[in-house]
Amino acid sequence: xRDEGRxxxxxxxxxxxxxxxxxxxxxxxxxxxxxxxxxxxxxxALLAMSSIDLVRRVGKTKKRRALALAPYGLWxxxxxxxxxxxxxxxxx
Numbered sequence: 830x831r832d833e834g835r836x837x838x839x840x841x842x843x844x845x846x847x848x849x850x851x852x853x854x855x856x857x858x859x860x861x862x863x864x865x866x867x868x869x870x871x872x873x874a875l876l877a878m879s880s881i882d883l884v885r886r887v888g889k890t891k892k893r894r895a896l897a898l899a900p901y902g903l904w905x906x907x908x909x910x911x912x913x914x915x916x917x918x919x920x921x
Contacts, residue, residue, distance in 0.1 A: 856908075870913050873905065
């Protein structure tokens with residue numbers, strides 16, 4: 830994007846990607862380390878939304894790259910459902 834003169838869009842994408850990476854680490858920390866199912870369920874839901882947003886952003890300019898990234902959005906959505914179900918089964 831930067832090489833195409835779309836600096837603001839590139840900065841926005843970089844911020845969205847950084848947010849996604851932070852959410853990914855945060856979910857892992859709350860789920861695996863702290864075993865906090867309520868918090869990790871909320872964080873992974875935000876992660877799924879963020880991942881889908883990244884696919885959408887990439888898809889605006891690079892369809893093939895969006896297709897390559899789409900499984901990540903699907904995986905985080907599935908992880909969100911799994912985390913919520915684990916929480917439910919453990920006495921939510």
